[in-house]
Amino acid sequence: MFALHCAPELDNFDTSEIIWACKSAIETSPDDDGWRSLLGLAYHMRFSQTRDLSDLDRAISAGHLGLKQTPRSRQRTRSRACLITEMLNARFEATACPHDLENAIAAQQGTRALKILPEGHPALPILFNSLGTWFLEQSRVEEDRANIDAAVLYSYTAMGLAPDGHPALSTGLRIITLTFASRFSVTQDPAILPEALAASRKLLGITAGESLNLPAIRFALGVFQENLSLTSGKPFTHSISDAIFHFKAGALCSPGRQIERLEASRAWAQLSNRVYPRSLDTLHAFDVTLELVAGRDRHQQMFRGNYSHLRELSKLPVQAAAAACRMGSPERAIEWLERGRCLVWNHISHLQESLAQTGEHTLSPHNIAQRHTSGFNASKLRFDSFVRKMASLEDGSWDGGAVMLREILPFYGPPAWSTVLENLPEQGPVVVINLYEDRCDALALLAGLNEPLHIPLPCFSVEKAIKYRSELKVQLNLRGLRAKGGEKELGRETTERGAGPYRRKGAESDKNVVRRILRCLWIEVVKPILDVLAISVNPTSGGTLPRVWWCPTGPLSFLPIHAAGIYGSFDCESTHDYVVSSYTPSVTSLIDRMKDISSIDTPRSGLFLTNQPQVPHQVRIPGTTTEVELIYEKGMKEGIRVHKIEGSEITPTDCLHYMETYSAIHLACHASQNSTVPMKSHFRFHNGSLDLVTIMKRDLKHADLAFLSACETSAGDESLSEEAIHLAAGMLAAGYRRVVATMWVIQDRHAPGVANDFYDYLWRGGDGSASGGRAFDGRASAYALHHAIQRLRDRLGNSDCDLLAWIPYVHFGY
Template sequence: MSWDMSALLQGSNNLDFQHQLCVTLLQEFERSGNLSLLNRAIPLLQSTVNATPHRPGADELPDRLNDLGIAFKLRYQRSGELHDLNASISACERALRLTPDLSEKRHYRLSNLAAVLCYRFSHTTNLRDLNESIETHQKGVQALPQGHAYLAQHLVSLGNAFRFRFQHTGDLSDIAEAISAHQRAVHLSSVGALNACKPGWFSLPQLLHTLGISFRTRFSRTGMVSDVEEAIAAGTRAVNLMPEYHTSFPGLLNSLGNSLQTRFQVTNSLSDLDQAISVHQRGLKLTPPGHADLHLFHTNLGNAFKNRFNLTGEISDINEAIARARSAVQLVPHSHCECPLWILGLANALQMRFVMTGDIRDIDEAILNGERALDLLPKGHSRLPEFHTHLGTYLDTRAGATGNSEDIPTARSHYRSAATCEVGPPTGRRQAAKIWARRLCLDEPDSPEILEAFDTAIRLGALLAGLDQSIEERYASVADASAFALEAAAAACRLGEPEKAVEWLDHGRCLVWNQLSALRTPLNDLQAYDSALAKKVIEMSRLLEGTGSSRERMHSGMSLSQKISVEDEARSHLRHAQEWEELLEEVRAIPGFENFLRQSPCSALLENLPSSGPVVVINLNEERCDALALLSGLDEPLHIPLPNFSLKTAKKNRSDLSDQLVSSGLRTRQVDAEPDWESVGRPAPTPYIHKRDAGRRVAQEILSGLWKEVVKPILDTLGFSRIDRSSGEIPPRIWWCPTGALSFLPIHAAGVYGVAESESILDYAVSSYIPTLTALTKGIKNPQPIDDKISGLFLTAQPNAPGATPIPGTTREVQAIHAKATDLGVRASKVEGNDITVDECIRYLERFSSVHLASHASQNAANPLQSKFLFHKGTLDLATIMRGNLKNADLAFLSACQTSTGNEKLSDEAVHLAAGVLAAGYRRVVATMWSIGDRHAQEVAVSFYNYLWDRRREGSGSGFDGALSAYALHHATQQLRSRLDSSEASLLAWIPFVHFGN
């Protein structure tokens, strides 16, 4: 089409005609991309606007201002000139001001203004523009009734703005809002969807496209596999619905390719990468020259080649990746806000090729590009830590290849900058802090900066498991956090800083239980100061406990409306987490409450130690093994190196013991056709020794090694002496807090057995375990007297839970304990089998200070709050127990199998029932390390309670106090031991009973 402007306008001063001509020019520009049409339309539109009078209520001037704003926006998209964008915003703002609140066009004006504000944010990264864009979009959505034809358009734009803000700030609530908006848009557009593929951005395929991008974006933060599967499903459907001739088709292919690449991060499957490359190549082939997103398509194809190179090592792949990265950089002006990203992508590819070929020119160019990208990145950008970390990696790579020592401190400075940056998600900053700490340990092992580096990493590690995530997501987030705490503690011990070692082990382990325990902290002081505020804290903590444990996960079999419901629940959880943080800030602003629910430093922990014996934390790391003993009255931990014990030894002991338990039927792996005793609990079959271990006494060897290399050196340093049992002397207490592989070994039974001069920890002290020091000191700091009205014991036996092996001994066990309690006048209640439901059980737990649960147990390592006890009528899980009002909880005897076994992958997160019951509020717990026999369980339980009741305080009436429970279990297991012989099977019968807590 040919445009002769003078001929069209000759002899006409009709403003309507001029405006319509401008609209036609804009439409033709959008069709052809001919920039000269746009350059003609803009001055004509300006002239039309200037000549149009303002008449209140009339549409002419706001319509023309709106179109002028659109014209400037279109030119900005081609030119990248900020003045065009500012002119667009100015015109759109004026158009909106002149549009009446009740006008049908107001939503359209709001949408246009919000869009150009979002563009300016992309150019300047000024967060105020993006915040204003979101607010303006929200007003546009609110201005439309449900089902309006343009509502989907507004929702998708609003979702995009939320996604941009998430990418800038890392706030998970923003990406949740983005997904919710995009899901609603797809839902609204689904009717008549197959006819919605005509030209225009907001057809169903485009809505699916944006939804997929948002799911993929959230995956980058959370790593939830369901998100990337949703992204691929949405992207695939979008591509299938969109005709290939559509101008947006290449963009849809590009997005699908990115989602396939993202799934590759999870699957490491070459087929995902090959498919991604094919999809990207197809999209690039269909993209016309001069397309605004051409640089993006080159980059993403290059990333796919880069990922395939990592998998296959084919040099042609990395060469192709570099070529694509160079094309992207050449296509983007330096003023473009995304230019630093493409430059960094080129640098990464060059570094990878250097590692392959050793061509020094590649790593030199990578460093230059890394520095250039960092210089161009706006200050305060959320990806700043990532850029620093990459540049540090390039410098480290060159130092390793050339021996250039000057690169090493520069690299460390970049890691430090990344770790201490105030922006960006904690995951990347923590990774940089770990590298920073480890580099210092290698390069300057005596540097005091090591403490700062580890301190930073531990602090950031605690942020990974945010309350805005479900319990399962939190455990996935902290999979390696606890192990790093052990590494940090080893460094602190080497540097002579035992206080730091204690602090890091307490703050860096059992992160999820620490959170849940904090939510249940008594608020006596706060209630006395401000009861209303304390009530808010309590109510919010209850909400977070519930939503964190019960969130439903999205899956492919769900309908869209069901998925929307799941996302709504997730957004509600996020809001609760944000309100919790706001409440904490409010409390901490009160004088005297500055450290409210903050993790305690070592000095504070030392102030609340038990007086009846030491607490011994044992840190086990590849580098060394150390015990840290804390005693009431000492102002610093006592450091006891254990040079004769190693991580290698602990792992071998754990493996050998596990094999012994399997062969004895006390713990079963899924092999051959043996029954799964681990899932059904007790009873275990008669123990026997595996042929492979015939003649070898595995348990005795392990216990002997623990005694000689770990426990006896600690006792000697602490000055413990052997107890003369005949004298009636009361043995001291000792609390063990083992770490790593030691968590699975029976320290409480360490000793030399089966010889004339046998000796063990049982001759020196009464042992208890704690998951963390805070778990113990918290109860000492905030002692809660037991209400006399609920002081007593509730017992339940569940011998015939559906689907589980019958355990008739539980009935005899509970009946014997209850009969003796009744004879002595102890307040006790017994309900068995079908006579009790789970809900009724919770009411009993609230009415009695102590509980004896004799049943099958099932542990869930992925989500410990779903670990449970099997009842005839349902299951009693930890999440349900925690929702009970257990403020007077005292003692829990878990007479079931493997209730303190834990999980090897999360050895320092104490993912077992015993730790969960402690976190629920019980002060002390009796549990089992492996499967127990019916008869032995009954004997230990009856002996345990007889000991307690024989030593009840005078005047206690019908009350029941579990304060002597550790001594009671010590006595009961000794009684069982005395009735057995010294065989391996007998050892395995009495050792599994353990005591946790105070």
């Protein structure tokens, strides 16, 4: 009972002490049921602090043993039985696993509490409502009519047992209202709607104005009203207005739960956008929705690890931006895209910025402990544990991470729009290309302009982007360039930096598909943008090409905008002839890298190289040895501080040390991207792997350039195109200011030459200004890659095969 009374005051250490005491007591008194039940409660409490599922599993196990040993006549039997069902329900909420929900239902139905509680006991309505809630959840998982009927039955039972004023009345009505909504989604039976509306209105009438349940009630009313309009065959009746009214009211319920307000707000924005596409209220709806998406509690939901939340939300920012462009508000379009896209990396970036505001530059155990000893409230944060949770998204262990961090970082959040405008690069525009179902718009941000330059692209569409992406994937697959590993051509050994063996298919690919895709991208997307920006080719000027930072959305994110052009004809021209291209996951990401303009400490200025040519269970990539040797010899000749360790001579831990002591790193190896858990994306070594979560735990405040000479390090997840789930974005988030990455498999025979030409430009000042030959400076890395690719193009032709050899190389960051 001590734990129950002191729970609000306990921290992780205190709870662990209670667990240790309970275990010791069990060893001396193994038959005492009280100690096992208390042990289960203590593990449950620690789970609420750490979100470590192993603690919850131990809690359930200990609770079952304690209940088994509890005599049936004891009054505490029912409380212990209810605690087990609460633990099982907590496990379902953490994992979203249907099996956990089934266990919770089975435990509640079979609990002794339901059997031994006397008639009229005030706990019975609560227990029956719990069953109604769980069957409602199960109906959402399985869409089974029997589950819906069971939810209604148990909720009506709870309401029948509840006296006037009992909280089970409103809870039961809420469950019934939501159950009617689920029933309608399954059956589409319009006969349900009048009864559903009646129950919902009754529930609204007895619900207090400050109730947390109001958003859910308003949302249900809106759903019923909208469907009543649709089934009546009169889509513009007063029912639509009523639906919008209830959705809006639910979204604006400030005491409500964030996730339920977001659900109501999404419905408000989408219905208003469909019915009143040019209404100011539609813009208001999207503004509220995107604010909720980017809100603190939204981060907490996201870090529970269920990436379905991100998939459901991924279209919202681009839909909102399309609406803003339609109504002539490009600045609002940019603001909404920045709020709603790249939530994973922006969250990390905001944490780092908040740390900088507290006087710290890295989220490290040393800094956390230092603030704790100086009185800063960081007693509940253990950085190693927190980052481990970041890497365990699939098991739900990020839940509460944002809450813990807010205890020590009270002011993290999206940057102000004015901050973005004040920090745009001088070297060229940032071009955001928003692509949604009904339109495509480019939004160019230029230093000195107070608002984005809006460039409609009427000739491009989502359908075309998906078509081009699909056709390009076919060509990559036919040529073995989709991270399927080494390619063996007849008469020679040539390996590609992928993840497994590949055998060339017998079918011949269309020789002109890639050129046709690039031509279409040039005519429909890139050239119209360059024309409005007044960027032209002047081959006689000899001046430096302007830079452009591309920030595409949707399926356009998987197409090579930097290589768009007309190839193989007399009127040959391409993006490469007009500008030096870089990519950025978001405008915020670029601004963050630009703000970090402090010079690299001379002792840390330099390049560390490693190659991993024979990783176990991976294809051999012997070209990495040549690549690293060429760069190392060139660096030594130029007087650069350069160091290399090859193959099995280095461990991932060693590599981390060199990442801290060298401002630049060149990794010539295999890589693996984890789109489900991006923090577990990693580079493969002979002696293990190096993942992003481990990199981000290190102090990389002097990180400058990362050259990722591996496969598909900038290829994202098609189902999460707005999240930039790839290694290049992860390295930017880890602190590197600029990253060279690849869109697909790079060819081992070309990679050494590209890398050699890249560093030759960087160190010799290929733009005419010598680098000094001593300090390593990656600021010209975009121009260096542009130069290296041009050298490769000079050695190749304009066939599809030749184009696919140089197109994958891309530059990210500043």
